[in-house]
Amino acid sequence: MKKFLNTPEAFVDEMLDGIYRAHPQVTHTAGDLRCYVTANPVPGKVGIVTGGGSGHLPTFLGYVGDGMIDGCAVGGVFQSPSSDQILEVTKHVDQGAGVLYLYGNYTGDIMNFDMAGELAELEDIATATVVGNDDVASSVVGEEHKRRGVAGIFFLYKAAGAAAAQMLPLTEVARITDKARARTRTMGVALSPCIVPEVGRPGFQIGENEMEIGMGIHGEPGISREPLQPADTVVDKMMERIFAETDYKTGDEVAVLINGLGATPLEELYILYRRVAILMEERGVTIRHRWLGEFATSMEMAGASISVLHLDDELEPLIAAPVSTPFFTHVGG
Amino acid sequence: MKKFLNTPEAFVDEMLDGIYRAHPQVTHTAGDLRCYVTANPVPGKVGIVTGGGSGHLPTFLGYVGDGMIDGCAVGGVFQSPSSDQILEVTKHVDQGAGVLYLYGNYTGDIMNFDMAGELAELEDIATATVVGNDDVASSVVGEEHKRRGVAGIFFLYKAAGAAAAQMLPLTEVARITDKARARTRTMGVALSPCIVPEVGRPGFQIGENEMEIGMGIHGEPGISREPLQPADTVVDKMMERIFAETDYKTGDEVAVLINGLGATPLEELYILYRRVAILMEERGVTIRHRWLGEFATSMEMAGASISVLHLDDELEPLIAAPVSTPFFTHVGG
Numbered sequence: 001m002k003k004f005l006n007t008p009e010a011f012v013d014e015m016l017d018g019i020y021r022a023h024p025q026v027t028h029t030a031g032d033l034r035c036y037v038t039a040n041p042v043p044g045k046v047g048i049v050t051g052g053g054s055g056h057l058p059t060f061l062g063y064v065g066d067g068m069i070d071g072c073a074v075g076g077v078f079q080s081p082s083s084d085q086i087l088e089v090t091k092h093v094d095q096g097a098g099v100l101y102l103y104g105n106y107t108g109d110i111m112n113f114d115m116a117g118e119l120a121e122l123e124d125i126a127t128a129t130v131v132g133n134d135d136v137a138s139s140v141v142g143e144e145h146k147r148r149g150v151a152g153i154f155f156l157y158k159a160a161g162a163a164a165a166q167m168l169p170l171t172e173v174a175r176i177t178d179k180a181r182a183r184t185r186t187m188g189v190a191l192s193p194c195i196v197p198e199v200g201r202p203g204f205q206i207g208e209n210e211m212e213i214g215m216g217i218h219g220e221p222g223i224s225r226e227p228l229q230p231a232d233t234v235v236d237k238m239m240e241r242i243f244a245e246t247d248y249k250t251g252d253e254v255a256v257l258i259n260g261l262g263a264t265p266l267e268e269l270y271i272l273y274r275r276v277a278i279l280m281e282e283r284g285v286t287i288r289h290r291w292l293g294e295f296a297t298s299m300e301m302a303g304a305s306i307s308v309l310h311l312d313d314e315l316e317p318l319i320a321a322p323v324s325t326p327f328f329t330h331v332g333g
Numbered sequence: 334m335k336k337f338l339n340t341p342e343a344f345v346d347e348m349l350d351g352i353y354r355a356h357p358q359v360t361h362t363a364g365d366l367r368c369y370v371t372a373n374p375v376p377g378k379v380g381i382v383t384g385g386g387s388g389h390l391p392t393f394l395g396y397v398g399d400g401m402i403d404g405c406a407v408g409g410v411f412q413s414p415s416s417d418q419i420l421e422v423t424k425h426v427d428q429g430a431g432v433l434y435l436y437g438n439y440t441g442d443i444m445n446f447d448m449a450g451e452l453a454e455l456e457d458i459a460t461a462t463v464v465g466n467d468d469v470a471s472s473v474v475g476e477e478h479k480r481r482g483v484a485g486i487f488f489l490y491k492a493a494g495a496a497a498a499q500m501l502p503l504t505e506v507a508r509i510t511d512k513a514r515a516r517t518r519t520m521g522v523a524l525s526p527c528i529v530p531e532v533g534r535p536g537f538q539i540g541e542n543e544m545e546i547g548m549g550i551h552g553e554p555g556i557s558r559e560p561l562q563p564a565d566t567v568v569d570k571m572m573e574r575i576f577a578e579t580d581y582k583t584g585d586e587v588a589v590l591i592n593g594l595g596a597t598p599l600e601e602l603y604i605l606y607r608r609v610a611i612l613m614e615e616r617g618v619t620i621r622h623r624w625l626g627e628f629a630t631s632m633e634m635a636g637a638s639i640s641v642l643h644l645d646d647e648l649e650p651l652i653a654a655p656v657s658t659p660f661f662t663h664v665g666g
Contacts, residue, residue: 002524002541002635004564004601011600014564018603021610022623057599191335208335231337231347263596263633266390267344268337270351277354290355294627300596302335302633329662 008197012054012076019061023326026064030088034074034081036061037092041070046164046173047093048100050157051086052109053078055196056217058327059153059296060103065325068161069102077196077299078218080108086116090125098126098170102160102177104149105133128174132156134186134307136241137214137223148216151259151296152184152307155319162318180315185245186257187238188305190215191228194262194298213237217261217298231268235275238306243283246310250284253311255319258292261303266293272304289319295328341530345387345409352394356659359397363421367407367414369394370425374403379497379506380426381433383490384419385442386411388529389550391660392486392629393436398658401494402435410529410632411551413441419449423458431459431503435493435510437482438466461507465489467519467640469574470547470556481549484592484629485517485640488652495651513648518578519590520571521638523548524561527595527631546570550594550631564601568608571639576616579643583617588642588652591625596635599626605637622652628661 005011016033020026027039041047050060051073061072071089073081090099099120101113110131117127133144134152159180163173190212193202203219206212211234214222228234248254256276258269269292280287288311296305311319322332338344349366353359360372374380383393384406394405404422406414423432432453434446443464450460466477467485492513496506523545526535536552539545544567547555561567581587589609591602602625613620621644629638644652655665 002561004524004567004597004605004637006563006565006604011604014607015600015603018605018607018610022603022606022625055598055600228335230339232339234337262598263635264337265388265595265630265632266627267348267388267632270348270355271339271344272337272351273355274347274351277351292355294599297598299598299600300635302596304337324664329664331657331662331664 003195003197005197008200011197012074015054016074025326029092032085032088035085035088036064036074037071037089038064040066041093041095043095044097045095045167046097046100046170047071047095048102048160048164049086049089049093050103051075051081051113052103053080055299056296058294062327063157063325065323067165067321067323068325069157077198080106080112083112083115083119086113087119090116090120090127091123094125098128100160100170100173100177101127101129102156103131104153105131105147126170128170130156130174130177130181132181134184135216136185136187136245138216141245148220150186150188150217151257151305152186154257154295155184155255155307155309156180158323159315159318161323162321165321176314176318180309183310184307185242186305186307187241188215188303189213189234189238190222190261190301190303192263192302193219194301215303217296231271232275235272239276239279242308248283248285253286253288253316254280255289255309255311256287257295257307259295259305259307260293260297261301261305262294262297263300263302264304269293269304272306276306288316336528336530338530341533344530345407348387349407358659362425365418365421368418368421369397369407370404370422371397373399374426374428376428377430378428378500379430379433379503380404380428381435381493381497382419382422382426383436384408384414384446385436386413388632389629391627395660396490396658398656400498400654400656401658402490410531413439413445416445416448416452419446420452423449423453423460424456427458431461433493433503433506433510434460434462435489436464437486438464438480459503461503463489463507463510463514465514467517468549469518469520469578471549474578481553483519483521483550484590484638485519487590487628488517488588488640488642489513491656492648492651494656495654498654509647509651513642516643517640518575519638519640520574521548521636522546522567522571523555523594523634523636525596525635526552527634548636550629552631564604565608568605572609572612575641581616581618586619586621586644586649587613588622588644589620590628590640592628592638592640593626593630594634594636594638595627595630596633597637602626602637605639609639621649
């Protein structure tokens with residue numbers, strides 16, 4: 001196993017220790033490194049709490065910071081955080097206006113967030129929940145509730161964070177975030193597996209000249225295993241699924257996220273973006289915002305995902321709003 | 334070869350096309366995609382031009398933008414740009430105050446930048462040159478002129494860009510940049526090779542449980558091939574070489590860059606940083622600024638480098654100054 005670590009057991013906590021040493025903008029609560037919170041809470045603002053397994057940096061904790069989200073319960077690699085950890089983060093983050101739970105659609109996370117929400121209610125903290133389910137590959141239309149949450153949650157954090165920063169009430173922050181959820185679609189493609197430190201070997205293999213379209217960020221099976229094809233063809237196949245579910249009109253605007261899963265060079269993400277830009281142009285759709293890089297990874301998996309948020313007049317300025325976290329900065333505009 | 338590309342021959346130009354489509358803050362000149370320049374030149378400011386091979390994003394072109402550098406001549410993957418391309422970038426970037434050439438210490442780059450400088454002089458454009466040579470592993474003390482330029486050039490771009498933004502004259506920008514150069518040290522370690530698209534296979538191998546300390550960003554041989562060791566031990570070995578060359582006193586300040594070479598997860602970079610922070614603390618040295626992520630890559634190589642800039646009162650505010658490029662944002666402070 002080719003990894004920089006001391007012991008697999010210490011992987012997550014030493015990573016967190018490194019993050020706290022590097023970034024005074026974030027800290028932890030309840031004496032637990034895995035209860036990760038902003039050091040600069042805004043009085044009266046709706047708090048936004050996420051959580052999930054480690055191994056996806058900058059997802060999830062990387063979006064805790066000014067203008068985005070407020071806390072993250074950090075699980076082991078590819079493991080859910082506990083309901084107690086979520087509750088501790090919730091209590092710390094609550095500033096009297098309630099807390100939005102915003103995380104990806106995975107059974108363990110849902111169970112623990114729901115339980116934490118019930119416990120929070122006993123402490124008079126109102127919560128609302130939006131569960132990201134942007135991964136088009138993980139179920140057919142009509143069964144969107146079965147879809148996994150993947151890189152597109154970035155847009156949900158962005159919209160939710162900007163709405164909360166405007167001091168909107170919890171119901172409004174939740175409504176807007178849910179709208180961003182409903183308008184976000186992601187398709188991914190994997191070229192190689194990844195290694196969980198405590199396992200020490202890949203959980204599956206992808207052949208030397210193969211790709212798997214639709215593979216999940218924990219290696220969940222995709223929709224087809226095929227020979228690797230030219231980048232433009234790969235993009236066309238991915239975008240076909242996204243276009244099939246969205247009714248774009250000339251003049252519509254989108255935000256696009258080209259996300260590297262870990263090992264894929266940034267150079268290649270720009271080659272993918274180029275084709276996405278051409279396809280959007282052909283449809284008369286304007287890419288108003290775009291980000292490229294590593295936003296939701298699977299350790300050292302090679303591959304990429306494309307997320308598209310279909311903007312409207314309400315969402316666009318929220319996506320444009322400035323953000324500053326230790327892992328992501330947007331100057332605004 | 335597991336890469337997202339259409340043809341190896343189109344790799345660089347399609348990447349550049351993607352970048353121009355994504356980021357209106359940059360453009361190209363002389364009808365050549367590879368003559369990459371800022372779209373927002375500042376009248377009267379010293380221009381800063383870099384260049385080098387592709388395959389290292391965000392190095393080199395990623396640092397073209399507000400508060401940093403102004404132009405980049407883009408070579409093929411791991412190949413130098415031509416002197417003509419450097420000259421075209423120089424002519425576009427010059428705003429009457431002359432141009433600083435700032436690039437890494439590689440024979441082909443030196444030859445072509447020197448030639449471009451002579452041609453620029455014929456067009457009455459004054460140039461000065463600083464050649465980054467931060468890679469401690471590539472020669473012994475006393476022969477620093479033989480050292481390769483690697484990720485530490487990030488600090489040189491940062492210092493040079495901030496100095497130029499203060500509208501200092503070329504001689505001053507060059508003096509400050511050269512001071513940053515002399516005070517920057519990098520050590521790298523590679524865990525896996527990378528693949529140049531036009532070659533299609535790795536140029537070398539690293540055994541399943543091996544690491545190579547000091548390997549260059551094009552796969553140049555390092556100083557030792559050893560069994561992979563715990564992360565803290567790896568950092569201790571790397572930092573020993575940096576500490577041996579720097580006379581740190583209690584209260585001194587540094588800037589630290591933990592750079593991923595391509596495939597190494599961000600999680601692991603924070604584990605490396607943790608140990609660097611402990612070592613600095615033991616010496617009473619304050620890490621005033623730190624960045625972690627991918628700053629100078631070798632395609633999909635697994636591995637990392639640690640760069641340290643020994644700050645002084647002149648360099649610190651320049652490193653702290655705000656920057657906004659399509660690939661790197663620093664809000665200041």
